[in-house]
């Protein structure tokens with residue numbers, strides 16, 4: 001039901017096509033899994049087509065190896081008007097036993113659209129309930145503020161660079 005499923009988990013095996021020459025899963029493949037899990041979570045929450053607008057604070061902490069059982073867990077931590085912020089954790093373990101290892105985490109933001117080629121549209125609001133929820137929401141907003149700050153720095157640099165090229 002729309003606006004009710006806060007958490008979503010994908011579980012699958014890391015396949016040979018996912019790994020690099022060292023036998024470890026490519027970072028880009030892990031990002032694709034994060035995007036797919038985030039997409040499923042976002043359309044489930046909003047009930048409309050949604051697109052990725054930003055990813056922040058991504059960190060690859062431990063490798064994922066071929067044939068590992070991978071778990072991608074998303075948790076909604078903040079909603080704006082049209083945006084949904086999810087914290088995502090990717091963990092892996094040997095399916096024959098062994099402890100799960102936290103391999104990657106990040107915050108990913110989706111925007112709900114009113115159609116596949118549409119405009120941003122409002123999503124059901126999510127309100128933090130526990131102290132833990134409030135901390136996660138604050139964390140997600142800080143990560144995105146940093147990310148927007150970097151965007152502005154890059155934009156200033158790009159404009160200065162363009163002006164320099166025009167003078168040359």
Ligand SMILES: CCCCCCCCCCCCCCCC(=O)SCCNC(=O)CCNC(=O)[C@H](O)C(C)(C)COP(=O)(O)OP(=O)(O)OC[C@H]1O[C@@H](n2cnc3c(N)ncnc32)[C@H](O)[C@@H]1OP(=O)(O)O
Pocket residue numbers: 035036039049050051052053054079080081082083084109111116119120144147148151
């Ligand atoms: C029929 C369908 C079949 C589908 C079958 C699927 C098959 C199953 C496979 C699935 C696989 C996975 C799929 C993943 C989904 C993609 O990968 S989608 C592809 C990648 N993403 C894109 O192409 C999006 C490109 N960007 C855009 O189109 C526009 O920037 C957007 C997202 C529509 C936003 O437009 P805009 O004019 O910037 O809108 P604006 O009103 O300013 O901002 C909207 C919201 O974005 C937020 N925002 C803007 N910039 C930022 C930022 N840097 N950081 C955080 N938030 C930001 C704003 O704060 C605002 O939030 P609210 O205040 O409303 O809560």
